[in-house]
Amino acid sequence: MIDPKHIEALRDIVGAENVHSDKAHLRAYSYDATRTHYEPDAVIFPRHEEDVSRILTYCNHHRIAIVPRGAGSGFTGGALPVNGGIVLAMERHMNKILEIDMENMLAVVQPGVINKELQRHVEELGLFYPPDPASEEYSTLGGNVSENAGGMRAAKYGLTKDYVMALRAVRANGDIIRAGKRTIKDVAGYNVAGILIASEGTLAVITEITLKLIPKPKYVKSYMGIFPDVEAAMNAVFKSLAEGANPVAMEFLDALVVKAVKEKLGIELPEEAGALLIGDVDGNVPEEVAFQLKVLEESFRANGAQEFRVAEDPAEREKLWQARRGASQSITIYGSKKLNEDISVPRSMLPKALKEIYAIGEKYGLVVPCFGHAGDGNIHVNVMVDGNDPDELERGHKAIREIFQLVVDLGGTLSGEHGIGLSKAEFMEIAFSPAELQLFRDIKKAFDPNGILNPGKMGL
Amino acid sequence: MIDPKHIEALRDIVGAENVHSDKAHLRAYSYDATRTHYEPDAVIFPRHEEDVSRILTYCNHHRIAIVPRGAGSGFTGGALPVNGGIVLAMERHMNKILEIDMENMLAVVQPGVINKELQRHVEELGLFYPPDPASEEYSTLGGNVSENAGGMRAAKYGLTKDYVMALRAVRANGDIIRAGKRTIKDVAGYNVAGILIASEGTLAVITEITLKLIPKPKYVKSYMGIFPDVEAAMNAVFKSLAEGANPVAMEFLDALVVKAVKEKLGIELPEEAGALLIGDVDGNVPEEVAFQLKVLEESFRANGAQEFRVAEDPAEREKLWQARRGASQSITIYGSKKLNEDISVPRSMLPKALKEIYAIGEKYGLVVPCFGHAGDGNIHVNVMVDGNDPDELERGHKAIREIFQLVVDLGGTLSGEHGIGLSKAEFMEIAFSPAELQLFRDIKKAFDPNGILNPGKMGL
Numbered sequence: 022m023i024d025p026k027h028i029e030a031l032r033d034i035v036g037a038e039n040v041h042s043d044k045a046h047l048r049a050y051s052y053d054a055t056r057t058h059y060e061p062d063a064v065i066f067p068r069h070e071e072d073v074s075r076i077l078t079y080c081n082h083h084r085i086a087i088v089p090r091g092a093g094s095g096f097t098g099g100a101l102p103v104n105g106g107i108v109l110a111m112e113r114h115m116n117k118i119l120e121i122d123m124e125n126m127l128a129v130v131q132p133g134v135i136n137k138e139l140q141r142h143v144e145e146l147g148l149f150y151p152p153d154p155a156s157e158e159y160s161t162l163g164g165n166v167s168e169n170a171g172g173m174r175a176a177k178y179g180l181t182k183d184y185v186m187a188l189r190a191v192r193a194n195g196d197i198i199r200a201g202k203r204t205i206k207d208v209a210g211y212n213v214a215g216i217l218i219a220s221e222g223t224l225a226v227i228t229e230i231t232l233k234l235i236p237k238p239k240y241v242k243s244y245m246g247i248f249p250d251v252e253a254a255m256n257a258v259f260k261s262l263a264e265g266a267n268p269v270a271m272e273f274l275d276a277l278v279v280k281a282v283k284e285k286l287g288i289e290l291p292e293e294a295g296a297l298l299i300g301d302v303d304g305n306v307p308e309e310v311a312f313q314l315k316v317l318e319e320s321f322r323a324n325g326a327q328e329f330r331v332a333e334d335p336a337e338r339e340k341l342w343q344a345r346r347g348a349s350q351s352i353t354i355y356g357s358k359k360l361n362e363d364i365s366v367p368r369s370m371l372p373k374a375l376k377e378i379y380a381i382g383e384k385y386g387l388v389v390p391c392f393g394h395a396g397d398g399n400i401h402v403n404v405m406v407d408g409n410d411p412d413e414l415e416r417g418h419k420a421i422r423e424i425f426q427l428v429v430d431l432g433g434t435l436s437g438e439h440g441i442g443l444s445k446a447e448f449m450e451i452a453f454s455p456a457e458l459q460l461f462r463d464i465k466k467a468f469d470p471n472g473i474l475n476p477g478k479m480g481l
Numbered sequence: 482m483i484d485p486k487h488i489e490a491l492r493d494i495v496g497a498e499n500v501h502s503d504k505a506h507l508r509a510y511s512y513d514a515t516r517t518h519y520e521p522d523a524v525i526f527p528r529h530e531e532d533v534s535r536i537l538t539y540c541n542h543h544r545i546a547i548v549p550r551g552a553g554s555g556f557t558g559g560a561l562p563v564n565g566g567i568v569l570a571m572e573r574h575m576n577k578i579l580e581i582d583m584e585n586m587l588a589v590v591q592p593g594v595i596n597k598e599l600q601r602h603v604e605e606l607g608l609f610y611p612p613d614p615a616s617e618e619y620s621t622l623g624g625n626v627s628e629n630a631g632g633m634r635a636a637k638y639g640l641t642k643d644y645v646m647a648l649r650a651v652r653a654n655g656d657i658i659r660a661g662k663r664t665i666k667d668v669a670g671y672n673v674a675g676i677l678i679a680s681e682g683t684l685a686v687i688t689e690i691t692l693k694l695i696p697k698p699k700y701v702k703s704y705m706g707i708f709p710d711v712e713a714a715m716n717a718v719f720k721s722l723a724e725g726a727n728p729v730a731m732e733f734l735d736a737l738v739v740k741a742v743k744e745k746l747g748i749e750l751p752e753e754a755g756a757l758l759i760g761d762v763d764g765n766v767p768e769e770v771a772f773q774l775k776v777l778e779e780s781f782r783a784n785g786a787q788e789f790r791v792a793e794d795p796a797e798r799e800k801l802w803q804a805r806r807g808a809s810q811s812i813t814i815y816g817s818k819k820l821n822e823d824i825s826v827p828r829s830m831l832p833k834a835l836k837e838i839y840a841i842g843e844k845y846g847l848v849v850p851c852f853g854h855a856g857d858g859n860i861h862v863n864v865m866v867d868g869n870d871p872d873e874l875e876r877g878h879k880a881i882r883e884i885f886q887l888v889v890d891l892g893g894t895l896s897g898e899h900g901i902g903l904s905k906a907e908f909m910e911i912a913f914s915p916a917e918l919q920l921f922r923d924i925k926k927a928f929d930p931n932g933i934l935n936p937g938k939m940g941l
Contacts, residue, residue, distance in 0.1 A: 212676050212680075461673075
């Protein structure tokens with residue numbers, strides 16, 4: 022609990038109407054998508070960068086923890102105030118699209134802007150902001166940058182980091198920092214924007230984001246490859262890409278997920294489907310789209326696909342995508358709680374990774390449906406457990422630890438897009454050497470010597 | 482001068498045959514493309530990462546400066562041992578392509594591999610490594626990463642940073658660090674690779690680089706737009722891109738450069754050409770190439786282009802590119818010394834930037850031919866002076882300072898691809914606030930507390 026005099030001082034800085042320490046607010050800002058609760062001492066809605074700077078200066082001086090928060094939609098506890106302190110919520114005031122620069126094809130936004138709001142806005146202007154995390158309808162761009170959010174379209178179009186041209190941010194000591202420029206190239210000074218991306222609010226508070234936009238592709242079609250088993254599908258993923266396919270998305274559903282979407286959502290899929298790959302291809306000309314579909318179909322069939330479907334118009338495309346969109350929701354047929362991890366491996370390791378993940382599930386007597394962004398090697402692994410059965414939960418956690426060890430042994434990473442936060446902090450020593458962890462701590466200390474920014478995260 | 486006992490100790494570490502302190506070696510490793518000389522105390526050729534780690538551990542303990550060196554082809558003095566110490570040269574042993582992973586489309590190389598050697602090697606396998614700095618025939622990939630090298634193809638394919646998937650590096654204290662993975666997505670831990678790129682050897686010594694490769698595009702054509710003046714060409718640059726063109730390259734030559742390539746190299750160009758845009762377009766299908774050419778031609782003509790030429794076959798393409806390739810060499814007709822700066826501005830600022838740059842030249846009575854990578858906003862500005870005329874040199878340096886101030890005022894950067902090094906260190910306070918410079922120093926200190934790595938660079 023922080024001294025109430027600090028709350029008063031912060032009210033003087035941002036106005037009483039923007040500082041809340043009543044039970045309802047503390048409760049409302051205590052959780053994120055992990056469904057874990059930690060109450061802060063106060064919730065503050067900064068009006069602008071200057072507020073953020075003054076709040077941080079004050080809190081740094083008094084060693085008060087600051088947890089920046091977008092929509093609280095993160096899966097690893099990044100927005101949870103585990104040590105209390107102040108939640109700095111961007112949603113009320115710092116939520117504006119400040120500028121669309123058509124000539125340089127970029128957008129300048131505040132961190133509280135919802136991802137999809139930017140997408141819609143720029144698409145009306147004929148431009149395109151590709152990063153589309155599953156949370157796009159509610160997650161904020163500030164959160165997306167802090168976690169380096171990916172999405173379905175990452176296979177072709179990359180991640181949030183590939184679109185961040187510049188940031189403005191406030192250091193723990195209140196210093197306002199500009200990092201990057203409205204230029205494609207910039208090698209003056211250290212790449213501060215590069216290290217703030219995916220730093221989960223532990224290095225600085227992001228106050229403004231300049232994002233690259235691209236022309237909207239004119240032609241899009243969707244495809245579905247139907248495979249007898251997971252191994253065939255996983256081989257088709259890396260082989261089709263190595264043969265020159267460049268699909269917008271290449272999403273994967275395993276046999277358990279196929280069964281679940283049929284049973285729970287009544288989606289019609291072939292009886293024999295043991296795994297699916299679903300995605301889009303796009304281009305400036307129809308011939309490019311046809312070229313992509315040809316490479317995919319040939320490679321899919323060479324790797325055992327029983328069927329290759331193409332959806333041309335929006336209605337057909339929507340139908341074809343239903344199975345993928347229902348994946349997350351449908352697998353609740355296997356257990357009341359899913360331990361959902363977003364591992365990522367080199368694509369050629371996908372067949373081996375999936376095989377061994379199922380074996381780990383079997384060893385612990387648990388079902389592990391898998392789906393996700395196979396085109397970039399990022400798979401959502403869901404260890405299903407009965408949330409009310411402590412023994413099953415414990416087995417689930419053991420399985421997760423083994424899965425992470427496997428992934429790291431295959432040259433993969435603990436997280437493709439969800440971050441480390443609180444949930445994965447205990448696994449950092451699997452992935453990093455003591456020297457690497459020490460470097461992380463040294464970087465953290467350089468930015469935030471008093472450790473006030475989002476303490477307790479990333480295992481630091 | 483360092484104590485000779487240290488040279489002996491370093492001989493014990495890497496073998497006497499890999500440590501040189503004779504005058505010929507010290508002289509040979511005292512310069513780079515800036516033609517400035519600073520002799521080191523010794524030149525060491527490490528055999529492997531373990532050597533690098535042991536050398537750094539020793540030098541860190543004894544506070545001996547270490548300057549990592551690739552080919553010494555940098556334009557800003559990055560490889561110059563300004564405080565003496567050890568030049569760590571990667572060219573003799575750490576110069577191997579270690580692996581081409583066809584399945585995951587990536588290359589693992591040592592820092593001393595020449596850029597073009599990798600390009601040739603992977604193109605034989607049907608793959609493509611796009612970054613192509615003008616120094617590609619001799620610059621090393623370690624140097625390219627340390628400066629975040631660009632090149633002609635950056636307009637479509639991006640910079641070195643867009644291809645770095647992972648690095649291995651040694652910190653000043655000798656710790657070996659892995660950063661990044663063979664995965665497209667990785668958000669576990671801080672983006673250490675991201676901040677090592679373009680850090681000019683001041684944060685760590687890079688010992689291994691994992692680079693993304695892409696499928697080689699099947700169809701390429703070249704184009705040339707001929708414009709009456711620079712303003713028309715500069716407008717055509719950003720307007721054609723905003724209309725959806727995505728050329729591989731969009732290179733610019735101003736009227737002075739056009740005159741120079743005609744006079745010095747005898748290249749035939751239209752009488753009325755006041756500015757040229759030259760580039761390539763590519764695609765998987767001929768229709769994509771045609772689409773790109775159509776967008777470019779329409780937009781170029783709408784912005785005043787008198788002519789739009791297309792070169793189809795390799796011989797024609799080579800001919801069309803001659804003018805651009807001869808640009809740097811030809812402008813010596815304007816002066817014995819060129820003060821060459823690679824400024825970069827938001828593309829829509831190009832017309833204004835060029836106009837004001839010429840005005841600055843006029844103010845100081847100097848000719849300033851400009852050419853370069855207009856497609857990404859990066860222009861090589863050449864203030865031409867008589868190298869033997871101290872007054873002209875002084876006026877040249879004053880003009881450069883004004884040009885940098887202009888560029889920063891237009892939202893641009895001191896360097897698009899050459900880095901800061903020694904040459905631009907004095908201009909850092911134009912581009913960065915005291916708080917930003919302090920953050921750079923804090924980052925430097927976090928990685929290298931004793932300041933042994935490439936001291937005196939980047940204005941830190």
